[in-house]
Amino acid sequence: MKPVIALVGRPNVGKSTLFNRLTKTRDAIVADFAGLTRDRHYGNGKQGKHEYIVIDTGGFEPDATSGIYKEMAKQTRQAVAEADVVVFVVDARGGLSAQDHDIAKYLRKLGKPCILVANKAEGMKEGAQLVEFFELGLGEVFPISAAHGQGIRSLVDVALEPLHLPDPDEEEAEQEPGVVKLAVAGRPNVGKSTLINTWLGEERLVAFDMPGTTRDAISVPFERKGQKFELIDTAGLRRKGQVFEAIEKFSVVKTLQAIESASVVLLLIDAIQGVTDQDAHIAGYILESGRAVVVAINKWDAVDEYQRELVKRSIETRLGFLKFAALHLISAQKRQGLGPVWDSIAQAHKAANCKMPTPVLTRLLLEAVQFQTPKKTGMYRPKLRYAHQGGMNPPIIVVHGNSLEHVTEAYKRFLEGRFRKEFNLIGTPLRIEMKSSSNPYADKD
Secondary structure (H helix, E strand, C coil): CCCEEEEECCCCCCHHHHHHHHHCCCCCCCCCCCCCCCCCEEEEEEECCEEEEEEECCCCCCCCCCHHHHHHHHHHHHHHHHCCEEEEEEECCCCCCHHHHHHHHHHHHHCCCEEEEEECCCCCCCCHHHHHHHHHCCCCEEECECCCCECHHHHHHHHHHHHCCCCHHHHHHHCCCCCEEEEEECCCCCCHHHHHHHHHHHHCCCCCCCCCCCCCCEEEEEEECCEEEEEEECCCEEEECCEEEECCCCCHHHHHHHHHHCCEEEEEEECCCCCCHHHHHHHHHHHHHCCEEEEEEECHHHCCHHHHHHHHHHHHHHCHHHCCCEEEECECCCCECHHHHHHHHHHHHHHHCCCCCHHHHHHHHHHHHHHCCCCCECCECCEEEEEEEEECCCCEEEEEEECHHHCCHHHHHHHHHHHHHHHCCCCCCCEEEEEECCCCCCCCC
């Protein structure tokens, strides 16, 4: 599981700039005035072999009792609860404030790993101007400059050190072969718990559940028709005596971690509410993670024909980027339509791990070029010569040739359609990478 780092601090100390630096994106809005970030913001980061999730938060006022500041404080407390380690950001140039003392007092009570970071420390004498921050009682102060990228690598090393993360390669090798990791993802109250309990009741092969720390998802091993599965749950399974009950408690971090850990993700959508922004965000994260996916519309029995038509249209418009995924109309409560879902899960897993021989890929590529040549851009017309498989789960096809940087996205989609049809790649994203050959005469006069 990816560890989680939460960034907290009073407004305008540079948390969003640090978030952008850690995730190597510009996802968080950054401007030079206070109170810009109000909600939690999630992103992925990577240093060396280790990946992590970063949560950006709004300005934190622990004692806020009303208005937007109360809501921002609530969001920050949730982020801290989800995190494995907290990075407390202070302003090295602005100096210590009463609000910093309040935040430090709150963090000390939690007993969670906490790192004190003095941002905007570029050009400052080491240590001299940071002495006052030791008053906060959080140990050593780490000077950084999020805007200039100074001290960021050291900060990540220090943040991940107390978590004693296993080597990702060793962790992958330890996984039991032949087990399909299945995550059920979706918004709160879409019926994840009902579906999971229905599955477990039917199969009667539940061995145990494994609730743990924030970094641990709750997983349940079970078997169906000889195929072993490991269900990675985002709904919050708990055992009560001999009865399994599911508590619907939405956690963004658990959902992201479950998606990352899974081989296949079942995206559950509520037919009554239709496709929401949150559904689209979860679907986008599944696609970005490269996970095989099956889409199921739950509570289909509870809506009339008019609502059914609206849901179908919203899927076409808002989830158009998941056209490769199988779609099922189900009722978890009435156990309707669940059998075909398992068939699609098996099909998606098989497609994600499909082996594509180089001769077949190259033949398909050359046939596609013969049928439709890539568009000429200026003086250049891309020349596609051969293709081979570059990875699995998701499948990656690497195309070699000349001037391939000029291949359009539309032509890549055309190639994708050809490859998908040949190998029956239903339920998995497919990535096509273009690799141009270097010109051996480029450096010669």
